[in-house]
Amino acid sequence: MIPYKRPQEKEMILRYVKLLDDSLAERIILRDSIESKEEAIHLANFFWQMVDPSNIEDKESGENSEYILEKIIITFMAYFNSSGYENEWDEVTDKR
Template identity: 35%
Template sequence: MLDFSGNDQKAKLVALHYANQFDDLITIELIENKREVTDKDEARKLAEFYWKMLDASAEDQENGVKVLGEVGLQYWMERLLNIVGGYLSSIGYEDEWNKVCDEI
């Protein structure tokens, strides 16, 4: 499961904000730990979500949009990079994560 323990609750809220914005029901369930990634396609989709979220957060920052009370979510995006990448690696989908990262 995606690990949003300790001080990473805000990272979870940021990820949920963008997953809801994208109307991405599977990713919402992953973030809420209601399901796990079950195959390579889902792993790839989660990796792609991270990069789509990163782009959206950069656009929000450029436009001065507050997300959860903050303009600029660089810290949380870095935490989410580690959380999502670490999760996919830990369940055997490091190759899918790396492929998506290389394509960006």
């Protein structure tokens, strides 16, 4: 189970799932778990794909989503580590 600390984390992720039309990320988030290496890589990539439009929206709206993105990355890093997918997270993150 993905260990969200705040409900806003999952809410923001699901908002970007819809905006980016990512059905696999949606299934992972709604299931609340990663079931394969491929899903781990996909979810890690999805996180980074979510950051770019979030930054654009922040500039347009004057909002600041940096705080919640930091919470999400901490949650994801902890989950990837505890579920044995830390290498997949690192592999994707190192390419950023």
